Amino acid sequence: MRFKRSERIVFMTQYLMNHPNELVPLTFFVQKFKQAKSSISEDVQIIKSTFQKEKLGTVITTAGASGGVTYKPMMSKEEAREVVYDVIERLREKNRLLPGGYLFLSDLMGNPTLLNRVGKLIATIYMDEDLDAVVTIATKGISLANAVAGVLNLPVVVIRKDNKVTEGSTVSINYVSGSTRKIETMVLSKRTLPENSNVLVVDDFMRAGGSINGVMNLMNEFKAHVKGVSILVESKEVEQRLIEDYTSLARLSDVDEYNQQFTVEEGNSLDKFS
Amino acid sequence: MRFKRSERIVFMTQYLMNHPNELVPLTFFVQKFKQAKSSISEDVQIIKSTFQKEKLGTVITTAGASGGVTYKPMMSKEEAREVVYDVIERLREKNRLLPGGYLFLSDLMGNPTLLNRVGKLIATIYMDEDLDAVVTIATKGISLANAVAGVLNLPVVVIRKDNKVTEGSTVSINYVSGSTRKIETMVLSKRTLPENSNVLVVDDFMRAGGSINGVMNLMNEFKAHVKGVSILVESKEVEQRLIEDYTSLARLSDVDEYNQQFTVEEGNSLDKFS
Numbered sequence: 001m002r003f004k005r006s007e008r009i010v011f012m013t014q015y016l017m018n019h020p021n022e023l024v025p026l027t028f029f030v031q032k033f034k035q036a037k038s039s040i041s042e043d044v045q046i047i048k049s050t051f052q053k054e055k056l057g058t059v060i061t062t063a064g065a066s067g068g069v070t071y072k073p074m075m076s077k078e079e080a081r082e083v084v085y086d087v088i089e090r091l092r093e094k095n096r097l098l099p100g101g102y103l104f105l106s107d108l109m110g111n112p113t114l115l116n117r118v119g120k121l122i123a124t125i126y127m128d129e130d131l132d133a134v135v136t137i138a139t140k141g142i143s144l145a146n147a148v149a150g151v152l153n154l155p156v157v158v159i160r161k162d163n164k165v166t167e168g169s170t171v172s173i174n175y176v177s178g179s180t181r182k183i184e185t186m187v188l189s190k191r192t193l194p195e196n197s198n199v200l201v202v203d204d205f206m207r208a209g210g211s212i213n214g215v216m217n218l219m220n221e222f223k224a225h226v227k228g229v230s231i232l233v234e235s236k237e238v239e240q241r242l243i244e245d246y247t248s249l250a251r252l253s254d255v256d257e258y259n260q261q262f263t264v265e266e267g268n269s270l271d272k273f274s
Numbered sequence: 275m276r277f278k279r280s281e282r283i284v285f286m287t288q289y290l291m292n293h294p295n296e297l298v299p300l301t302f303f304v305q306k307f308k309q310a311k312s313s314i315s316e317d318v319q320i321i322k323s324t325f326q327k328e329k330l331g332t333v334i335t336t337a338g339a340s341g342g343v344t345y346k347p348m349m350s351k352e353e354a355r356e357v358v359y360d361v362i363e364r365l366r367e368k369n370r371l372l373p374g375g376y377l378f379l380s381d382l383m384g385n386p387t388l389l390n391r392v393g394k395l396i397a398t399i400y401m402d403e404d405l406d407a408v409v410t411i412a413t414k415g416i417s418l419a420n421a422v423a424g425v426l427n428l429p430v431v432v433i434r435k436d437n438k439v440t441e442g443s444t445v446s447i448n449y450v451s452g453s454t455r456k457i458e459t460m461v462l463s464k465r466t467l468p469e470n471s472n473v474l475v476v477d478d479f480m481r482a483g484g485s486i487n488g489v490m491n492l493m494n495e496f497k498a499h500v501k502g503v504s505i506l507v508e509s510k511e512v513e514q515r516l517i518e519d520y521t522s523l524a525r526l527s528d529v530d531e532y533n534q535q536f537t538v539e540e541g542n543s544l545d546k547f548s
Contacts, residue, residue: 001327003324004320005280006279006280006283006320006324007320007323007324007327009280009283009284009287010283010287010320010321010324010325011324011328011330013283013284013287013288013291014287014288014291014325014330017287017288017291017292018291018390019387046278046280046281046284047284049281050280050281050284050285051284051288053275053281054285056285056288098440098442102440103440104440104441104442104463104465105440106432106440106441106463106466107429107465107466109430109432110423110429110430110431110432110466111429111430112420112423112424112427112428112429112430113293113427115420116292116424138412138413139412139413139416139432139434139438140432140440142413142416142417142420143416143417143420143430146386146389146416146417146420146421147420149384149386150386150390153386153387154386155381155384155385155386156383156384156385156386156417157384158380158383158384158413158414160413162436164413166372166376166377166378166379166380166414166479167378167380168372168378189378189380191378191381192380192381192384205440
């Protein structure tokens with residue numbers, strides 16, 4: 001089958017988008033289209049310059065016999081700001097405040113379009129961290145972790161708060177919940193995370209940081225290196241925070257449960273974009 | 275800024291891929307590229323024919339003032355077969371069998387590349403069902419449901435087995451687990467699913483179908499219409515199945531826990547592809 005340049009470009013664009021952060025050998029396209037390497041390189045150049053012009057990400061070409069092309073999705077600061085303010089606007093909706101100063105987030109965590117955009121934003125911040133896995137805590141963090149991991153081409157590792165028979169042998173730790181001061185348990189299946197992994201921790205909500213602190217301790221048990229922590233919404237309603245180094249998209253404060261009033265402002269994520 | 279046809283095609287391909295099952299008005303591209311509608315229509319035609327030729331999905335164009343273009347990702351039967359046998363091969367790996375005839379699936383559920391392919395397969399089966407939401411059960415079903423919902427451009431609704439303060443007011447039902455015969459509880463936040471929704475139920479594993487049967491009862495409480503049930507792996511090791519109408523990618527049988535032996539064969543999903 002013969003392909004015109006424009007058809008090759010359609011195919012290659014969709015292929016690279018379906019394989020983010022993965023080295024695709026040029027020979028794959030050369031063989032598929034039965035074209036000279038030079039023509040394929042020109043096709044790649046067109047995709048690369050368009051992605052650059054439109055700030056859709058970087059297309060990296062590596063030369064040599066084992067050379068190829070890698071698509072790194074990236075978000076521009078302008079788009080990141082749009083995403084952050086989209087999240088903030090949604091958070092400000094009425095009736096989102098739940099007893100105890102929690103926010104109802106299940107609808108946001110079930111919105112694939114929003115998740116994809118937030119995932120791309122967080123992935124952009126940690127793109128150069130040489131990560132092995134994205135770690136999260138069940139239940140609501142899972143969707144967000146998947147969105148981030150999809151962009152970074154990494155596995156997702158889910159820490160659970162119950163011990164299920166379907167996890168095989170596990171490592172567990174106890175931790176003190178920062179807000180309730182209760183002792184809780186966290187469990188991770190041994191075989192989901194190899195020792196010495198570099199991990200990014202992702203979650204939907206953080207108050208004092210007790211859960212995230214628990215994750216840190218559990219990561220120690222796996223000899224993992226936590227290269228970053230990223231939270232969708234953090235609450236400023238705490239006296240002392242157990243975790244210092246993290247990024248968040250939005251910050252909740254001035255919570256007045258009785259009158260269902262609160263303030264949402266932008267977190268520090270945008271500072272990470274130049 | 276001026277754009278060449280090849281650049282327009284790169285942009286439009288990525289845009290459509292990022293907005294599956296969404297009507298994109300032609301005027302959006304007309305304005306972005308400052309081009310006549312006829313040129314943009316020709317660009318769309320090139321994308322459409324390449325997607326068709328490569329079996330990457332359907333690009334539907336609707337005419338008129340409010341007309342536009344909708345990208346419906348679809349999987350060919352050949353690719354679906356590849357995906358099913360990729361899943362089966364992974365399931366056959368040693369040490370996957372857990373006590374009680376369960377399979378360790380957390381690694382598969384944490385693999386974004388695999389999830390995207392499985393999600394596209396399941397989405398293709400139910401593409402024409404006029405769905406409003408994808409429903410799943412915490413914890414491991416969530417990633418799969420997200421992958422399916424991303425393709426279908428639908429929200430994900432997560433049923434939990436615990437009642438968390440972060441869900442707001444909830445509806446709960448009790449059900450008898452088909453395998454353990456124990457009474458368990460299922461909870462769904464009221465505001466995550468409007469009444470009379472058409473839903474697709476997705477989960478990672480099914481034995482007797484007690485959980486899925488529970489989901490059916492819970493969906494009744496929400497006056498929802500279950501348009502389909504899709505499972506990654508079903509176990510044939512049951513005397514009586516509570517659920518009859520579903521699709522599965524793989525089937526587990528002949529489980530011999532003592533010798534860590536079992537059989538995995540293809541489920542009925544491929545029958546749904548013509």
